[in-house]
Amino acid sequence: MRKLTELIFNNTYSELPSVFGTRVIPQPLDNPCLVSVNPAVCDMLELDPAEAQTSFFAELFTGNESLQGFDPLAMKYTGHQFGQYNPDLGDGRGLLMGEVITSQGKKWDIHLKGSGQTPYSRMGDGRAVLRSSIREYLASAAMKGLGIRTTHALAVFTSDTPVYREKVEPGATLIRVAESHLRFGHFEYLFYTQQHAELKLLADYLIKHHFSDLLSHATPYAAMFQRIVDLTATLIADWQAVGFAHGVMNTDNMSVLGLTFDYGPYGFLDDYQPGFICNHSDYSGRYAFNQQPSIALWNLSALGYALTPLLDKEEIDAALHSYQSRLQQEYSIRMRNKLGIVERREEDSALFSEMFELLANQAIDYTLFFRTLTGIPADKLTDSSHLFSELVNDPAPLQAWLNSYAKRLTLEQSNDAERLALMRLHNPKYILRNYLAQQAIEQAERGDYAMVETLLTVLTNPYDEHPDDEHLAVKPPQWGKALEISCSS
Template identity: 85%
Template sequence: MRKLTELIFNNTYSELPSHFGTRITPQPLDNPSLVSVNPMICDLLELDPAEANTPYFADIFTGNDDLSGFEPIAMKYTGHQFGQYNPDLGDGRGLLMGEVLTSAGKKWDIHLKGSGQTPYSRMGDGRAVLRSSIREYLASAAMKGLGIQTTHALAVLVSDTPVYREKAEQGATLIRVAESHLRFGHFEYLFYTQRHEDLKLLADYLIKHHFSDLRDHPSPYAVMFQRIVDLTAVLIADWQAVGFAHGVMNTDNMSVLGLTFDYGPYGFLDDYQPGFICNHSDYTGRYAFNQQPSIALWNLSALGYALTPLLDKAEIDTALHSYQTRLQQEYSIRMRNKLGIMERHEEDSALFSQMFDLLATQAVDYTLFFRILSTIPASQLSGSHPLFSEIIRDMAPLQIWLNAYAKRLTLEQQSDESRLALMRLHNPKFILRNYLAQTAIEQAEKGDYSMIDDLLTVLARPYDEHPAFEHFAAKPPEWGKTLEISCSS
């Protein structure tokens, strides 16, 4: 493990042309202090977690001191927001501070959110508040624990600097860590400004640093786009299977590496609602839970259009046409694992359809349904289940489905013990429900950060039991299901 001053930097993005971003230093926050540090992300960077408890750490990441190796850049990109192209985007409250190189040669971006105004702030203050920083910090930990590709968050820092939203709040900084912060919008920016040579340069950069096996491929850009399509399909399958709604799937929030990016008004499903809208600002439901697969394809089409100087139409169409098939394949694997069904039979489609109808009409808690199901041996599926009675209003439709499920399981070759073990590996007991994040935020705003660290513990291993934190796995209170989260969060 290294100290901060021992980190090795390899700032490749800063070597790109100047119009790829603007060099700018963070604007200091007053009297900064640590809220929480994630030791698992320290491990990624080979950073000693004890460093986070030093005043130097807080000063470095809040603009009050310098670290040799940092070359802060506000990245320039554009993108489609709610379907409309916006040319005025970029890191408006963030900075790419530098790229840490580990002993194994792995490159990690260090990125600040809440570092002050940049040329892309669009009249904003460039700041982040404590509540939104905590939400992203916990969400990235939750996704990592669930095995879903994501950006990470090393730590949250808070300050005495007031930041004004609906009311005065504490200014904060989130230290984000990712393999790359390249977005669909980076390519859109270069395409729409007709910088086609730079578009090729950025594609070459992506291939060199992240798809290096394509460097000698006879059609590297076509395969690059195909890989982005595949990574996106896998990501969306993961989201849909676990019940995650992103809330702001603009193209500037889409990663070319298939990472969950820019956590804002996200939400995990409580009661199963196919049309669940987690973003209170999404008035039309464009980014509703059940719209995410089609919106991802829309975004990929926008990226494909931006890559037309490098690809012909047939190459773009081939990749886009493969998206739905790959998504369905990946989603099917995940849902079969959730039900412990390994073999394929004709009646499976009807079984899944009936299950989703049951979940929707009965407003069943999505996570608890599958976790409870993961504890019931096949021989007991026809009996009474008090745990189910706590989350389902009418037990009669459930029992009809359970009988069909039990009959389907007789066609499986695996043992019942193996089925249940498999299901518990794919049905988390703990998810980051909105009310849990909100409760942790309210405590943190009073200076108590203990719930944040408790949540980190269970979110790191959400498939385990964690008896000391059983209350985090309980059915949410009614008020917790109706929290309004918007982009301003």
């Protein structure tokens, strides 16, 4: 483990031409205070967790100190926001501070979110508030715990700096850690400004640093785009399987590495609602839960169009055409794992359709439904609807489906112990429900960070039992389902 001053940097992105971003010095926060640090992310960086308790750590990541090796850069990109192209985007409240290299040669971007104004702030103050910083901090840990590709958050800080939103809130910073911060919008920016030589340079950079196995490919740019399509399809399958709604799937929020990126008004499903809209500002429902697969394809099409200086139309179309089958394949694997079904059978589509109809008709809690199933032996399924008494209003349709499920398991001579073990690995007990995040935020705003730490612990291992924290895995109160979350930072 290393001290901060022992970190090794290799700032490859800031070495690119100036059109890729602008160097900016972070604007300090007053009297910074550490809210929480994630030990797992410290391990990723090979950073000694004890460093987080030093005053230098707090001063460094709130703009009051600097570190040799840091080369702060506000990245320039554009993108489609709610379907409309916006040329005036970029890191408006964040900075790429540098790229840490581990002893194994792994590169990690260190990004400071809430660092003040940049040329891309669009009249904003460039600040983040504690509320949004805690939401991203916990969400990134939750997604990592669920096994879903994501950006990470090393730590979150609060301060005495006032930030003016609907009310005065404490200014905060989040240290985001990612393999790369490259977005679909980086390529759109260079395409729409007709900087085609730089577009090729960025594609070469992406291949060299992240898809190096494609360097000797006969058509590397086509293979690069196909890789992005595959990674995106896999990510969306992950989201849909766990009931995660991103909320703002603009192209500038889409990672070319298939990472869950830019946590804003996200939400995990409580009651199963296919058309769940987690973003209060999404008036048309463009980014509703059940629209995410098609929106991802729309975004990939926008990226494909931006890559036309490098790719033939046939190459773009071929990659886009593969998206749906890849998504369905990945999603099918995940849903079969959730039910402990190993074999593929023709009649399975009816079993799944009936299950989703049941979940929707009775507004059954998505996570608790599957987690409850993980505790029922096959020979008990035909008389087990009472175990769901807190989740359903009418047990008859549920019992009918449980009977069908039991019959299906007999067709493949399912081994009960193996099935239940498989299901427990794919059905979390703990998810980051909005009301839990809100309670942690309200306590943190009063200076109490205990709930942030508790949630971090259970979300890091969401499939495990946490006997002291069972209350975090129960059905949410009605008021907790009605919280309105918007894009406000």
